[in-house]
Every structure is written in C-alpha cells, then in structure tokens.
Amino acid sequence: MNNYKKDFNAFLENFKKHVSKSGLKNSIQKDYILKILYFAEEHLSVEQIANDVKVKYKIDIGIATVYRSMKFFEELNIVESLDVGDGIKRYELNLSLHHDHLVCTSCSKIIEFTDEIIEEQQLKVASDNNFDLKDHVMTIYGICEDCQ
C-alpha cells in the first residue's frame, strides 16, 4: 500500500470517528464521495462527483445525497466550494493550508497558490476595519500559459 492511499484511509477513519462522536451516522456514499474528492485532480461539480462515484465504485448515489453531503462537509470545514463564474459550484477537499486560485478564463484550468504577503495583508485589512476575520476567497482571473 502506498503512502497516498494510507493517508486517505487515515483521513477517512478520522472523519468517521468524528461523525460517530457527534451521534450522526456514516454511510458508504459519504465514504466514496470523500474518496473521489481526495484523489480528484480538479475541482468537481456535484454532477461530476455523483457520476464519478457511480462509475468508479459502482454504487447508486442520488444527486440529492451529494448536495446534502457537500453541505455537511462544508459545515465541518472539510470541503470548500468555489464558483468559477459559470454559476456551478465546484468543490475541493480542504486538507492543506489555506490557498487561493488562479483561474484561466479560456480553458477553466484552476491553479492553486499561497502567498504569505497576501495572507498577512488580509489580516491587516480585516483588523483595520474592525472585522473578526473568518475566511477569505481570492481568485485571480487570466489567461494561462498554454492558452496564450
């Protein structure tokens, strides 16, 4: 078993323990949704997630379940959503440190980045305005190298 996979299993077990402790119930559907998100190379829409789960893991999953799960994951801060501008929400697992996005307006490619200076400056802006900062979204739109 490679590290990547071991990491996912650890993550999943941890998640399930957390759910159990809250008195809620686990389900195969949520497990597979998380697995799809974990190994996804891009930000996925609800439709894509449902489809991927059906194709890869051969289980029945309704679109409503995916919507409900994403809402659940977002409340737990396990998942973050992003609207590229087409009115469709796309999701990614929120495993790593906070990061922001570069979106190519031509091919819709999404590149993640972090920038310490920007992060710091955001804290400053929030405090200057007496805001208790909770989160932020920063998306840069442009044309990627390949599309230029």
Place this chain on the structure above:
Amino acid sequence: MNNYKKDFNAFLENFKKHVSKSGLKNSIQKDYILKILYFAEEHLSVEQIANDVKVKYKIDIGIATVYRSMKFFEELNIVESLDVGDGIKRYELNLSLHHDHLVCTSCSKIIEFTDEIIEEQQLKVASDNNFDLKDHVMTIYGICEDCQ
C-alpha cells in the same frame, strides 16, 4: 444641481453616446437601472434593482430586462457582479478603481477596500505562474464590528 447629480448626468450621457455609436438603442429602462446603481449604497440583486426602478421611477420593468441589461453592462465593464455566497448575484457600478470586499457573514454588510500591497502581490503571483492577469476577486469574510 449638486455635483453628485451633475456627475451622474455626465456619466449617463457618455454611456448613451457610447451605445449610439455601437448602433444599439438606448432605453428608459437602462437609464433608470444605471441611476439606481449609481446612487445605490449597497450591492443590489436583480430583484432589488427591478423593484427599486418600479418604486422610485414608476416605470414598468420586467425582470428579464434587468438580467439582459446587467449582462450588457458587464460586457461593457460598467458593472461588476459579486456573489456573497448565497447564490444570488449582486451588482455594483464599476466607476472607481478596482477594489475588493469585506463581507460580514452575520448581517451581509459589504465594505469595500483597496490595498496596494495586495494588488502588487497579485501581479507577482500571476507572473510567477505565467498568467496573463485579467481581473481578480478578493473577498474577506468575517464578523463586522456591529455584529461582534
């Protein structure tokens, strides 16, 4: 006539000239939508715009017209849209220099800000990733002073 109003008339005349030159037609509806946006103190949804136009200027205006107008304005870069996270697009006139937003997750208040350091750093991030930067959106979420 105060300056504020004079400014709007100049802005409107300029806009109408631009429309005429493109061979398109002006309309009372667009004039009043712009007027509402110009004097708005907050970012407005399509529903709010339609309602404000009806109430303040007593003209008939269909929701479809507002949607079509907003699309038109966005293409001309006169208007910018913003999704606070509730799935409803809100609009503002794009008169000033670029600015970003602080959104209160409790009362939905929106505060605008600009930060030179962040702007510069964005340019750097884009160029580091070989992106041809077109635009960006940065929104900080938190709890405003009043709601704390």
Place this chain on the structure above:
DNA sequence: TTTTATGCAAACATTTTGCAGTCAC
C-alpha cells in the same frame, strides 16, 4: 421604416425539500 429593446410567460439549470424506505449503530 427598420431594427433593437421590452415584457410576459415558458423554459432551463441548479439546488432544496418531502417522504417512504433503507441502513447504521
């Protein structure tokens, strides 16, 4: 007069909800 813009209603797309049945604990 010609062409575009409007208003209405129908169509669409995405997301949410109600409910009966299933599954986890």
Place this chain on the structure above:
DNA sequence: GTGACTGCAAAATGTTTGCATAAAA
C-alpha cells in the same frame, strides 16, 4: 429497534430564451 441517511420525484430558486409588441433611431 430507533433514528439518521438515502433515492426519488416534486418543488423551489435564480436565470435565460422565444415571441409578439413597443419604442428608438
């Protein structure tokens, strides 16, 4: 066995589109 979760279908929401009419140039 109890209560939460699921799938389905219906409903709700936000946005777009087709078409006949009205208005601008």
